[in-house]
Amino acid sequence: xxxxxxxxxxxxxxxxxxxxxxxxxxxxxxxQSGASVNRAVTKxxxxxxxxxxxxxxxxxxxxxxxxxxxxxxxxxxSGDVCESCRDVLKSExxxxxxxxxxxxxxxxxxxxxxxxxxxxKCSTLGLFNLx
Numbered sequence: 799x800x801x802x803x804x805x806x807x808x809x810x811x812x813x814x815x816x817x818x819x820x821x822x823x824x825x826x827x828x829x830q831s832g833a834s835v836n837r838a839v840t841k842x843x844x845x846x847x848x849x850x851x852x853x854x855x856x857x858x859x860x861x862x863x864x865x866x867x868x869x870x871x872x873x874x875x876s877g878d879v880c881e882s883c884r885d886v887l888k889s890e891x892x893x894x895x896x897x898x899x900x901x902x903x904x905x906x907x908x909x910x911x912x913x914x915x916x917x918x919k920c921s922t923l924g925l926f927n928l929x
Contacts, residue, residue, distance in 0.1 A: 804910040811899040821904050828897035835890045838883070848880035 802810075815824075842849050853874040879887065902909050 804913060805908070808899050808903060808909045811896055812903045815900050815903065819904075821901070824897055824900045824904060828894065828901055831890065831894040831897050835887070835894055838886045838890045842879055842883040842887070846880060846883050847877075848883055849875050849877040851875060 843851055851874050856871055899909050902912065
């Protein structure tokens with residue numbers, strides 16, 4: 799079975815969204831689902847321990863090139879997300895994507911256009927796109 803397209807996913811979300819038809823409801827559920835993603839990452843660190851964080855100030859290289867920056871900058875993560883935490887994270891990220899897609903539906907925005915526009919912006923601006 800092939801992966802669904804963004805258009806198919808957006809259509810399915812449109813058909814399933816019954817309880818939260820108000821834009822305000824969808825916005826609040828989107829925010830709540832984002833917080834749940836953050837909580838799942840936190841639990842992977844604090845409850846499971848499959849990953850650890852060791853955050854500190856990033857040290858930037860004097861040379862302003864991409865390869866140097868990639869090798870110097872850190873993610874602050876050590877370890878690998880275990881299967882159990884990965885399942886929870888995928889579920890929470892999916893719920894977040896669902897509500898983002900619902901917001902697109904209510905605002906008559908095509909999700910595939912959002913992705914394409916962001917892709918084009920990243921391709922065009924390259925490093926200047928980084929925030």
